[in-house]
Every structure is written in C-alpha cells, then in structure tokens.
Amino acid sequence: MEVKYKIIAKKIEENIIEGKYDNTKKLPTVEELMEIYKVSRSTIRQAINTLVDKGEVYQVQGSGIFIRETKKDGFINIQYMRGLSGDFIKNKIKTKVLELKVIKSDREISEKMKCNEGTDLYFIKRLRYLDNDAYTVEYSYYNKEIIPYLNTEIVEESIYSYISESLKLNIGFADKIIYCEPLTLEHSKLLGLKEGDGSLVIEDTVFLTNGLVFDTSKVIYNYKFAKLLSLSNYK
Amino acid sequence: MEVKYKIIAKKIEENIIEGKYDNTKKLPTVEELMEIYKVSRSTIRQAINTLVDKGEVYQVQGSGIFIRETKKDGFINIQYMRGLSGDFIKNKIKTKVLELKVIKSDREISEKMKCNEGTDLYFIKRLRYLDNDAYTVEYSYYNKEIIPYLNTEIVEESIYSYISESLKLNIGFADKIIYCEPLTLEHSKLLGLKEGDGSLVIEDTVFLTNGLVFDTSKVIYNYKFAKLLSLSNYK
Numbered sequence: 001m002e003v004k005y006k007i008i009a010k011k012i013e014e015n016i017i018e019g020k021y022d023n024t025k026k027l028p029t030v031e032e033l034m035e036i037y038k039v040s041r042s043t044i045r046q047a048i049n050t051l052v053d054k055g056e057v058y059q060v061q062g063s064g065i066f067i068r069e070t071k072k073d074g075f076i077n078i079q080y081m082r083g084l085s086g087d088f089i090k091n092k093i094k095t096k097v098l099e100l101k102v103i104k105s106d107r108e109i110s111e112k113m114k115c116n117e118g119t120d121l122y123f124i125k126r127l128r129y130l131d132n133d134a135y136t137v138e139y140s141y142y143n144k145e146i147i148p149y150l151n152t153e154i155v156e157e158s159i160y161s162y163i164s165e166s167l168k169l170n171i172g173f174a175d176k177i178i179y180c181e182p183l184t185l186e187h188s189k190l191l192g193l194k195e196g197d198g199s200l201v202i203e204d205t206v207f208l209t210n211g212l213v214f215d216t217s218k219v220i221y222n223y224k225f226a227k228l229l230s231l232s233n234y235k
Numbered sequence: 236m237e238v239k240y241k242i243i244a245k246k247i248e249e250n251i252i253e254g255k256y257d258n259t260k261k262l263p264t265v266e267e268l269m270e271i272y273k274v275s276r277s278t279i280r281q282a283i284n285t286l287v288d289k290g291e292v293y294q295v296q297g298s299g300i301f302i303r304e305t306k307k308d309g310f311i312n313i314q315y316m317r318g319l320s321g322d323f324i325k326n327k328i329k330t331k332v333l334e335l336k337v338i339k340s341d342r343e344i345s346e347k348m349k350c351n352e353g354t355d356l357y358f359i360k361r362l363r364y365l366d367n368d369a370y371t372v373e374y375s376y377y378n379k380e381i382i383p384y385l386n387t388e389i390v391e392e393s394i395y396s397y398i399s400e401s402l403k404l405n406i407g408f409a410d411k412i413i414y415c416e417p418l419t420l421e422h423s424k425l426l427g428l429k430e431g432d433g434s435l436v437i438e439d440t441v442f443l444t445n446g447l448v449f450d451t452s453k454v455i456y457n458y459k460f461a462k463l464l465s466l467s468n469y470k
Contacts, residue, residue, distance in 0.1 A: 003280075003284075006284070045238075046281065049238075049241070049285070050284070050285075050288055053285055053288040053289050054288050054289075054468075055408065058407060058408060058442070058444070058446055060445050060446040061445065063446075066446060068408070068410070069410060075412070078413075078465050078467055079314070079465065079467050079468065080467060080468060080469070081467045081468075081469050082469075171469040172293065172468075172469055173290065173293060173303070173466065173467060173468045173469060174466075174467045174469070175303070175304060175464070175465075175466055175467075176464070176465040176466070176467055177310070177462060177463070177464055178313075178413065178435075178462070178463040178464075178465065179435060179458065179461060179462045179463065180415045180433045180434060180435040180456075180458035180461070181433070181458065182432070182433060182458075196431075196432075197417070197431075197433060198415045198416070198417060198432060198433010198434065198458060199415060199433065200413075200414060200415040200435070207293070209293070210295050210296065211293055211295040211298075211301055221415075223414065223415035223416070223417075223433060226414060226415070227412060227413070227414045228412070228413040228414065229410070229411070229412055229413075230313050230314065230410075230411040230413065230465060231408065231409075231410055231411070232313060232314050232315060232316045232408060232409045232410075232411055233289075233314065233315060233316075233407070233408045234315070234316050234317075234406040234407055234408060234409070
C-alpha cells in the first residue's frame with residue numbers, strides 16, 4: 001500500500017533511531033543508499049526529502065546528508081507524540097490514578113473534540129512520576145464512542161499502547177498548545193512545589209489518522225524537570 | 236533547480252496561508268489539483284505527502300484532504316521560525332536594544348555554535364514589546380564570521396529580515412529547547428512581573444541551510460501572553 005520512497009524513508013529513520021550513524025552523524029551517500037536499498041536515485045532523493053521535511057536530516061551541498069539531534073536524553077520531542085512511556089524508555093514511570101469516570105461532554109469539550117454535546121467521555125486525572133519525582137498532573141478526556149472501554153489497570157499503564165496495540169487504532173497526529181501558568185495550591189501539593197510557582201502546560205488535541213479526535217488533555221509539568229525539544233524549519 | 240512536486244507543494248501551501256480554503260478547510264481533490272497545476276497524479280500525490288509530513292494537512296480515506304490549523308491568532312507556531320515580526324504581522328512590535336557589542340566566544344557558546352573559542356560574536360540583549368506589553372527579554376549571539384556587521388538600527392528591527400533580505404543568506408532550521416524557569420529580579424522588572432514568577436523560555440540554535448550555526452539565543456517570554464503551537468505527528 002505504501003509507496004516505495006516512504007518505506008525507504010522509514011528504514012533510514014529506524015537506522016537513525018537505533019544509532020547506526022551516531023559515529024559520523026551522517027547518512028551514507030546517495031549512491032551508497034541506492035546500493036543498500038536497491039532502488040533508483042529518484043526514490044532515494046524522495047526519501048531524503050521526506051526526512052528533511054520531517055526535520056530529521058539536513059543536506060549540505062558537496063559534503064553530505066547530516067543527522068539532526070532528534071533525541072536528547074531527558075527531553076520530550078514535541079514533534080512526535082509517543083506518550084511519557086515512549087519518551088522516557090530508560091526511566092521508571094509510575095502512575096497514580098486520581099480519578100476515572102464516565103461523564104457527558106459539555107459545550108467546551110465538545111468543541112475541542114468535535115463531538116456532540118452529551119457524548120459519553122472517559123474523564124481521567126492522573127499523577128505521574130518519573131523515577132521518583134512527581135512529574136505531571138494530567139487531565140484527559142477520551143471519546144467513549146472511539147475508545148469504548150478503559151479501566152484503572154489500563155489507565156495506570158500507557159493508554160496509548162493500549163489504543164494502538166490492543167484496540168488496533170491508528171493514532172495520527174496532535175495539535176499542541178504550550179504555555180506557562182502559575183500552579184494552583186492543589187497542583188503544587190501534588191507536584192511537591194509551591195503555590196504560584198510556574199508550570200509548563202501542554203494542551204493536546206489528538207486525532208486518529210482518519211481525522212477523528214479521540215483524546216484531549218491538559219498536562220501540567222513540574223518545571224524543575226520538564227524540557228521540550230522542537231526541531232523547526234525556517235519559513 | 237527544485238523538483239516539480241516541491242514547487243506544487245509550495246503553491247498549495249501559499250494558498251493555505253492566504254486562506255483560500257478557509258471555508259471548507261479542505262483542499263480540492265487530487266483530480267482537481269491535477270487540473271489546476273497541469274501535472275500528473277504522482278506529482279500531486281508527492282506534493283500532498285510533503286504537506287502531510289510537514290503537519291499541514293491530513294488525508295481521510297474517501298473524504299478528502301483536510302487542512303490542519305497551522306496558524307492561530309496570537310500563537311507562535313514553533314515548527315516554523317519566522318521571528319517575532321513574522322509571527323505577529325497584525326501587531327505592533329517595538330524593540331529596545333539594551334546591549335550590543337562584540338565579544339569573544341567562550342567554551343560553552345563555542346560548543347553550541349560549533350565555532351572555535353575566541354571567535355568574534357555579536358552579543359545582543361533586547362527587550363521586545365508586543366503592542367504595548369513587555370513580551371520578551373532576548374539574549375542572542377551571532378557569529379561575526381557569518382554575520383559580519385550589525386548595528387543598533389538593524390537590531391532594533393528584524394535581524395532575520397536583514398540576514399535573509401540584505402545579506403542574502405539562507406536561514407535553514409533551528410533546534411529549540413523549551414522549558415519554564417522562575418524569573419530573576421532583573422527580568423521580572425523588565426517584563427513587569429514579580430521575581431520568581433514562572434517564565435516560558437526558548438533556547439534556539441539556528442542554522443543556515445548549509446549547516447553552519449549563525450545564531451544561538453535565549454528568549455524569556457512573559458508567561459501572561461506567550462502561547463506556542465506545535466502540530467505533531469505520532470511515531
């Protein structure tokens with residue numbers, strides 16, 4: 001189903017993630033890639049262009065294709081959404097479920113989730129620890145028409161893994177709004193900080209590949225630990 | 236020089252930015268686009284794939300190509316770097332230059348800028364107002380070997396316009412680190428806030444398309460006004 005250059009782009013991407021080019025921070029030459037993947041020059045060119053657009057590599061005329069630092073230890077790359085468990089594979093993540101219930105969608109949430117008012121939604125409030133530090137307070141809503149069943153056990157682990165691996169749904173993309181906000185007394189207590197301390201906040205609206213919104217959330221990060229990474233292109 | 240599908244992708248992008256599809260939030264069909272641009276189906280397909288990778292559109296099987304909200308009034312889209320003047324075309328931006336001098340690069344900055352220790356750098360400290368609100372305190376370093384001349388007049392306006400329009404250099408991409416940090420007394424006074432209030436901070440390392448770093452900066456945003464937008468893809 002997928003076109004050839006997309007498949008090649010993914011293979012190169014996997015090699016980058018696995019650290020295959022960490023020594024040189026460079027990809028093989030176009031000629032070498034043609035040889036490795038047994039495809040034409042134009043397929044390799046298109047695959048490289050895809051990786052450039054995604055901010056993963058950049059080309060320097062006459063000296064090669066260089067790899068951008070898409071991963072940094074301890075940083076959340078906000079261009080990709082892998083969930084906390086995906087971002088911190090080396091760390092221990094512990095989740096305390098503070099609330100899990102079914103509610104009816106109100107006007108404000110319906111607008112965000114592009115669903116009818118009154119739609120059944122899972123409402124989840126979680127406190128998440130990275131290693132032993134309180135890292136985030138999360139408020140999430142999941143459309144029950146798309147995610148028909150959640151329980152404490154699922155919600156204590158990675159909801160995203162459950163959605164993609166058990167429900168076999170294709171998570172597509174997310175609109176994220178990022179800002180800084182003073183902590184309420186309640187949140188400051190949960191995060192072990194002081195009321196009024198700044199916090200980094202990310203509001204997410206998350207879509208399946210078919211364009212349906214299945215999740216909106218507000219995540220309040222402990223400012224002492226949260227660092228985001230974004231690889232931007234000039235325009 | 237540029238391949239055909241890239242040119243088509245840019246044209247479609249321009250139409251999106253100009254609001255041509257604001258009514259429907261959808262692109263014309265592939266067949267219509269083939270007709271409009273007089274190119275083959277595969278060229279249109281590649282152009283669309285480019286826009287998908289860049290997070291500008293998404294496809295829904297059987298119902299069309301939808302436009303993502305890459306612009307929101309008052310939000311900074313951190314995937315693109317257009318400078319403050321580019322992000323807020325409707326607002327009045329005023330810049331107060333607090334410092335402008337040539338310094339020698341120390342070890343820390345040399346590492347970030349991938350230049351030798353002792354390289355001449357412009358150091359610039361600016362306070363920027365959005366309409367009448369103090370919006371950012373910015374600390375920037377520019378490599379003088381790449382940007383040979385800056386003066387107060389240039390630095391009071393958009394440095395990026397000067398670099399691309401007057402120096403004809405091609406700004407390529409940037410690595411951005413985003414976090415939240417308590418304000419120092421000095422910064423709180425400049426921004427009209429309280430010492431210890433949270434601030435949204437972006438550290439930038441900015442590259443020309445040829446891979447040379449010409450600028451690193453730390454920008455401290457007034458948390459009351461700063462909102463970032465990021466369109467992410469799942470991975």
